[in-house]
Amino acid sequence: MKTVITAAGNNLSAAFDKRFGRAAWFCVYDHANGALVFEKNDFADAQGGAGTKVSELMVEWGVGKVISGDFGPKAKDLLDRFKVQMVVVEEDATVETLLERIKKS
Amino acid sequence: MARPRRLRKIVAPPRFKGYRPHGHQGLTGKPVELLYEEYEALKLADYDGLDHQAASQLMGVSRPTFARIYQSVRKKLALALVETRPLVAVYGNAWMDKSWFVCNSCKARYSVPEGVDGSRCALCGSSSVELIEP
Numbered sequence: 153m154k155t156v157i158t159a160a161g162n163n164l165s166a167a168f169d170k171r172f173g174r175a176a177w178f179c180v181y182d183h184a185n186g187a188l189v190f191e192k193n194d195f196a197d198a199q200g201g202a203g204t205k206v207s208e209l210m211v212e213w214g215v216g217k218v219i220s221g222d223f224g225p226k227a228k229d230l231l232d233r234f235k236v237q238m239v240v241v242e243e244d245a246t247v248e249t250l251l252e253r254i255k256k257s
Numbered sequence: 258m259a260r261p262r263r264l265r266k267i268v269a270p271p272r273f274k275g276y277r278p279h280g281h282q283g284l285t286g287k288p289v290e291l292l293y294e295e296y297e298a299l300k301l302a303d304y305d306g307l308d309h310q311a312a313s314q315l316m317g318v319s320r321p322t323f324a325r326i327y328q329s330v331r332k333k334l335a336l337a338l339v340e341t342r343p344l345v346a347v348y349g350n351a352w353m354d355k356s357w358f359v360c361n362s363c364k365a366r367y368s369v370p371e372g373v374d375g376s377r378c379a380l381c382g383s384s385s386v387e388l389i390e391p
């Protein structure tokens with residue numbers, strides 16, 4: 153299973169990005185082997201439909217859980233339908249803090 | 258310390274908010290609270306005709322727990338009928354696919370897709386979580 157954390161930058165000390173569709177980066181953590189990659193969000197500046205596009209991307213990547221600050225109604229609906237778990241976090245944190253929390257759980 | 262509430266997964270919640278007796282004389286008694294999980298137990302056993310083993314598996318509870326929930330709903334229905342008391346459907350300890358939870362420990366909120374255990378926080382793993390009522 154893979155978990156995605158929306159990130160403002162491409163490293164662990166980057167701030168957690170509370171936007172989902174328009175997040176700058178995606179931190180992708182693979183629980184099976186501990187692999188960690190940062191993927192740039194090509195839809196961050198899209199005219200519209202970023203939430204939908206990014207939701208589809210999550211499904212394509214085989215993501216089971218997404219940690220972000222806010223999911224729009226379309227993204228929510230899609231992720232629900234594809235059985236991707238949504239986690240809404242409102243605190244200001246670094247990507248590393250959140251990653252450690254899921255690793256420990 | 259209070260024991261944490263065990264939450265039970267419900268497939269089909271009741272499609273009513275309550276029932277009220279009619280055509281009787283005198284006062285209607287205090288409402289009887291029918292929990293979602295009790296309604297589900299009654300439906301699985303007496304409407305769908307499942308045996309307790311299969312029904313308990315569907316609800317993700319042990320057989321003795323199922324038996325307890327089932328006993329409780331039978332008793333409540335009898336009470337409502339005999340004492341002409343209204344029935345109200347209340348949420349109880351149930352959760353559904355569309356439910357969201359909030360973690361008391363890290364404050365994260367999370368959805369619970371099919372096949373995922375909702376009783377532990379999706380971020381920190383704490384079991385101190387509460388249902389956000391829809």
Ligand SMILES: [Zn+2]
Pocket residue numbers: 360361362363364365378379380381382383
């Ligand atoms: Zn938590």
